Amino acid sequence: MTVADAELLVEVAGPVATVVIRNPARRNAMTTAMWRRLPELLDGLEADPAVRALVLTGARDTFCAGADLGDLDELLDAGDASIAVAAEERLAAFAKPTVAAVRGACVGGGCQLAVACDLRVATTDARFGVPPARLGLVYPAPTTRRLARLVGPAAAKHLLFTAELIDAERALRVGLVDEVLPGDGLAARVDELTAAMVARSQLSVAAAKEIVDGRADEDRIAWWHGQVRASGEAREGVAAFHERRPARFGWTPPARH
Incomplete structure (x- = not known):
């Protein structure tokens, strides 16, 4: 070998x-x-x-x-x-x-x-x-x-x-x-x-993974909710649901420093 x-x-x-x-x-x-x-x-x-x-x-x-x-x-x-x-x-x-x-x-x-x-x-x-x-x-x-x-x-x-x-x-x-x-x-x-x-909201998936794994404290959870408000992911998801079409999610994680 x-x-x-x-x-x-x-x-x-x-x-x-x-x-x-x-x-x-x-x-x-x-x-x-x-x-x-x-x-x-x-x-x-x-x-x-x-x-x-x-x-x-x-x-x-x-x-x-x-x-x-x-x-x-x-x-x-x-x-x-x-x-x-x-x-x-x-x-x-x-x-x-x-x-x-x-x-x-x-x-x-x-x-x-x-x-x-x-x-x-x-x-x-x-x-x-x-x-x-x-x-x-x-x-x-x-x-x-x-x-x-x-x-x-x-x-x-x-x-x-x-x-x-x-x-x-x-x-x-x-x-x-x-x-x-x-x-x-x-x-x-x-x-x-x-x-x-990969078709789902990457914001939702990433937040869920951190929370399930116990790696998100209260400040981090608040940050995730802020990302939902700022990104428009929820508005797009709800609109896609009502229009019976695939959602076009666009959130990407911020670069780590």
Whole structure:
């Protein structure tokens, strides 16, 4: 395997960017270089006004089998300050909607990344697992809390205590994934979801994401309401509803300084 074989690929089609995890020799495990690269990619995609949604997926028939354990010492020494946690936090804070499109194994660091996305859509052959108890590791605290918020304490403890793999149907029941589809239906459904997201008011979507994720205080919420008044988004949305036509939303986020 050459170094170039383990990489994150970016594909942009219209307003949707797709980040592909590719490491064929290790079932798309994330290397140190890949963990470091992910926040950089996300910074660029977030700053691009043409990109309105992000899809994270794995190359071919595997999402991501976890962190490459060849880099274990570096991850252990860092603890909760690891580059893996930093990449997860950056993905969770991405200002635009994110969808994990999951095929095959979604384990360890792969599950960590999927949980950091807004939505998770999986094929029937997907398998999910959180293996620290099998390896003698402590799952990072931010990662553990995010998992528990998503699936609830009992389901999180089952995954963490047993390190068992669960199938897509059980993942759906506990809320780890939002939809389960036949393998040949995944791409079309992801396209459908992202098309709906990018057609909506980006002001509404961005505000909702911040509020749901608990990142908007009272001042920030007031700022969002001010953006509604100043932008004309609501007037356009209501007019489009009454005229039975698609809304022509035009709000874009202010540049960050």
